[in-house]
Amino acid sequence: PEFSWSEFFWEYLLPEIMPLGFAIVSALIGAVVNMRIPSALGDLINILNEQATAGLSTAAEYMTGLRGPVMQLVSLYLCQGLATFAYISLLSHLGEKVACKMRKNLFESLLRQDVAFHDQRKTGELIDRLTSDVQDFKSSFKLCISQGIRSTTQTIGCICSLYSTSAKLTLALAATIPIIVLIGSFVGVALRQLSKSAQAHAAEATGKANEVVANFRTVRAFANEPLEGQSYEVLIQKSCKINQVWNFVKLYMRLEKVGNLKSNSLFLNSGQLMSFLVSAQMIQRSLASLSVLSGSAVRGITAGSRVFEYIHLQPSIPITGGRKIPYHCLLGHLRFEDVHFTYPQRPDHEVLKGVTLDIKPCQTVALCGLSGAGKSTIASLAERFYDPTSGNITLDGVDITQLDPSWLRGRTIGYINQEPVLFSGSVEDNIRYGRPDATKDEVVSAAKLANADSFITNFPSGYATVVGERGLALSGGQKQRIAIARALLKNPSILILDEATSALDAESERLVQEALDRVMVDRTVLIIAHRLSTIKNADVIAVMKHGKVVEV
Numbered sequence: 001p002e003f004s005w006s007e008f009f010w011e012y013l014l015p016e017i018m019p020l021g022f023a024i025v026s027a028l029i030g031a032v033v034n035m036r037i038p039s040a041l042g043d044l045i046n047i048l049n050e051q052a053t054a055g056l057s058t059a060a061e062y063m064t065g066l067r068g069p070v071m072q073l074v075s076l077y078l079c080q081g082l083a084t085f086a087y088i089s090l091l092s093h094l095g096e097k098v099a100c101k102m103r104k105n106l107f108e109s110l111l112r113q114d115v116a117f118h119d120q121r122k123t124g125e126l127i128d129r130l131t132s133d134v135q136d137f138k139s140s141f142k143l144c145i146s147q148g149i150r151s152t153t154q155t156i157g158c159i160c161s162l163y164s165t166s167a168k169l170t171l172a173l174a175a176t177i178p179i180i181v182l183i184g185s186f187v188g189v190a191l192r193q194l195s196k197s198a199q200a201h202a203a204e205a206t207g208k209a210n211e212v213v214a215n216f217r218t219v220r221a222f223a224n225e226p227l228e229g230q231s232y233e234v235l236i237q238k239s240c241k242i243n244q245v246w247n248f249v250k251l252y253m254r255l256e257k258v259g260n261l262k263s264n265s266l267f268l269n270s271g272q273l274m275s276f277l278v279s280a281q282m283i284q285r286s287l288a289s290l291s292v293l294s295g296s297a298v299r300g301i302t303a304g305s306r307v308f309e310y311i312h313l314q315p316s317i318p319i320t321g322g323r324k325i326p327y328h329c330l331l332g333h334l335r336f337e338d339v340h341f342t343y344p345q346r347p348d349h350e351v352l353k354g355v356t357l358d359i360k361p362c363q364t365v366a367l368c369g370l371s372g373a374g375k376s377t378i379a380s381l382a383e384r385f386y387d388p389t390s391g392n393i394t395l396d397g398v399d400i401t402q403l404d405p406s407w408l409r410g411r412t413i414g415y416i417n418q419e420p421v422l423f424s425g426s427v428e429d430n431i432r433y434g435r436p437d438a439t440k441d442e443v444v445s446a447a448k449l450a451n452a453d454s455f456i457t458n459f460p461s462g463y464a465t466v467v468g469e470r471g472l473a474l475s476g477g478q479k480q481r482i483a484i485a486r487a488l489l490k491n492p493s494i495l496i497l498d499e500a501t502s503a504l505d506a507e508s509e510r511l512v513q514e515a516l517d518r519v520m521v522d523r524t525v526l527i528i529a530h531r532l533s534t535i536k537n538a539d540v541i542a543v544m545k546h547g548k549v550v551e552v
């Protein structure tokens with residue numbers, strides 16, 4: 001992925017041009033003031049020398065001579081402190097804003113992506129781009145602006161100042177510059193490689209950690225904690241080693257000193273020598289930090305391009321846009337016509353091989369067949385999680401690819417699957433997820449319809465009861481009934497039940513089934529099920545085998 005400089009400038013920097021401008025000016029002022037410090041120090045030392053040889057007697061005499069240079073030095077330090085404070089705070093403000101906007105854009109883009117995109121990527125890797133990569137980019141951006149301006153200005157300024165102090169020594173010093181540049185560029189290339197692999201390993205480790213934490217019960221059930229711990233350690237060790245090398249290189253660059261200058265001090269007085277040495281050291285530090293900076297810039301750009309790669313990605317199925325069938329005209333006639341489908345990540349395996357299925361308005365169609373026959377895939381296609389490779393799916397005669405996907409999913413189809421996911425928050429929040437603008441009364445009546453009201457009101461906090469990240473505090477049957485209430489809240493014309501009762505015990509199944517029987521009235525229903533009890537009341541039973549409907 002390439003980093004888009006123009007986009008970064010127009011979209012992220014331009015709106016913040018004022019703080020950016022002030023930060024740059026403050027950094028420049030800081031650098032210029034910093035360069036004045038060696039000569040001010042030199043002046044002070046010269047005056048001290050003169051006073052020592054002049055044989056002054058009273059403290060007042062000493063103070064008179066010193067006041068000027070001391071005041072100069074104090075005001076320079078004060079200026080430098082103020083400038084540093086200004087650019088650090090402005091850059092922090094700017095960096096946070098840029099990072100915030102990048103995160104927002106990236107997250108929105110991730111939400112827009114196809115289901116197939118999310119099928120193919122590890123959650124942890126996506127989270128890593130949202131967190132570490134944006135963080136890396138932000139740090140490197142701030143460092144490049146502050147250090148970059150400072151070091152460049154100081155290098156140029158100090159060279160001028162060195163030259164005016166002693167041309168001879170400056171030329172001698174200049175001889176060492178090619179070596180520094182050479183080392184710097186060599187280290188820069190190495191850092192670029194290091195940066196790429198460090199980021200890739202860090203993303204892999206985050207992916208692993210995320211997977212293990214999200215599926216903690218499975219890990220525990222197999223007593224695989226040591227195994228998972230070890231494999232995480234292996235991944236983290238790799239990125240740790242790379243980062244250690246990285247830090248070592250940076251440290252080395254800081255410690256490296258320019259050759260011994262003291263032997264060449266013959267033609268300078270002590271003040272000049274002091275000023276010369278401080279300037280030379282400043283140049284050396286600036287050059288060293290510029291080389292380190294190039295490494296950091298590489299890291300930032302690599303991270304930035306990883307972020308922009310996904311921000312720019314366009315989904316093949318848009319989120320919104322297209323026709324909506326007015327509610328009073330909607331019949332709920334769903335039809336699959338010779339539908340073929342292959343999952344994008346398994347192009348060699350055709351899952352649906354010409355499915356034709358007619359689900360008439362208000363009819364209940366049960367879909368059964370062996371595991372892997374493609375039943376859930378049919379539900380995913382009706383929801384338009386994927387588009388068929390060929391063939392058509394129509395709703396009331398309109399191809400669903402022409403319909404607004406958010407209207408289709410958000411209002412028209414209610415989808416309940418075997419493992420309902422509840423979000424962290426209260427029971428009420430979870431039901432309201434079906435239609436965020438629903439009133440409390442509507443939430444309660446949906447819960448009553450779903451056989452959930454009685455157990456919810458039995459909780460001490462009722463509808464305000466907080467359920468865990470995945471609703472762990474609730475039983476399977478309770479979660480399922482909340483999921484049914486959530487789907488009912490949008491009053492969908494079509495209901496898809498994907499093995500909604502298969503994970504439940506007999507009693508929970510009875511309660512859920514009772515709720516389902518009640519809500520299936522006056523709607524088009526597609527039930528995917530194995531159990532006879534679930535499908536015996538259906539109007540039509542379709543049997544699937546090897547990606548085809550073989551019997552109706």
Ligand SMILES: Nc1ncnc2c1ncn2[C@@H]1O[C@H](COP(=O)(O)OP(=O)(O)OP(=O)(O)O)[C@@H](O)[C@H]1O
Pocket residue numbers: 119343345346351369370371372373374375376377378
């Ligand atoms: N996201 C996916 N990516 C790739 N292949 C998939 C995906 N989901 C399902 N498949 C494959 O598609 C085929 C049909 O799966 P599907 O889940 O539709 O079957 P099913 O009839 O619902 O099975 P079950 O009754 O076990 O739920 C299977 O071979 C499965 O491996």
